[in-house]
Amino acid sequence: MLVYNAARCLKCGMVVESKYRHEAKTCGCSNKTTVDGGLHYQQFSGVDINLIQPISLHVWDDYETVREYGFVLKALKEGKLMVLRLKDIKTAWLDKAISWLMTNMPMKRTRVLVMLIREKQYRMELEA
Numbered sequence: 421m422l423v424y425n426a427a428r429c430l431k432c433g434m435v436v437e438s439k440y441r442h443e444a445k446t447c448g449c450s451n452k453t454t455v456d457g458g459l460h461y462q463q464f465s466g467v468d469i470n471l472i473q474p475i476s477l478h479v480w481d482d483y484e485t486v487r488e489y490g491f492v493l494k495a496l497k498e499g500k501l502m503v504l505r506l507k508d509i510k511t512a513w514l515d516k517a518i519s520w521l522m523t524n525m526p527m528k529r530t531r532v533l534v535m536l537i538r539e540k541q542y543r544m545e546l547e548a
């Protein structure tokens with residue numbers, strides 16, 4: 421399960437990250453290093469593909485790294501989405517989100533629930 425989808429442009433050094441399914445992000449240089457797919461698929465393109473270094477993280481990778489880059493999207497009232505990195509989520513919100521998902525979870529939100537529970541587990545292990 422993918423939790424971070426990005427690419428480093430080896431020409432300009434910029435890291436571009438795609439967070440949503442059809443969000444293509446491109447670096448600023450002439451290589452036009454592009455990443456697309458969010459957490460649904462990984463697609464990379466650019467003028468010279470040898471100048472593209474794919475970066476991806478999966479839920480089973482080192483968790484310290486996963487919580488730094490992994491994220492969930494929080495819906496705001498104005499219909500916008502806010503990116504919350506796992507490590508930055510307030511514990512009270514984490515607990516509320518988990519219990520809400522446990523009772524109302526649409527099946528497509530499984531990924532979010534798995535990540536929130538993994539983060540909760542991590543925090544409980546730290547306290548123990």
Ligand SMILES: [Zn+2]
Nearest residue numbers: 429432447449
């Ligand atoms: Zn570039």
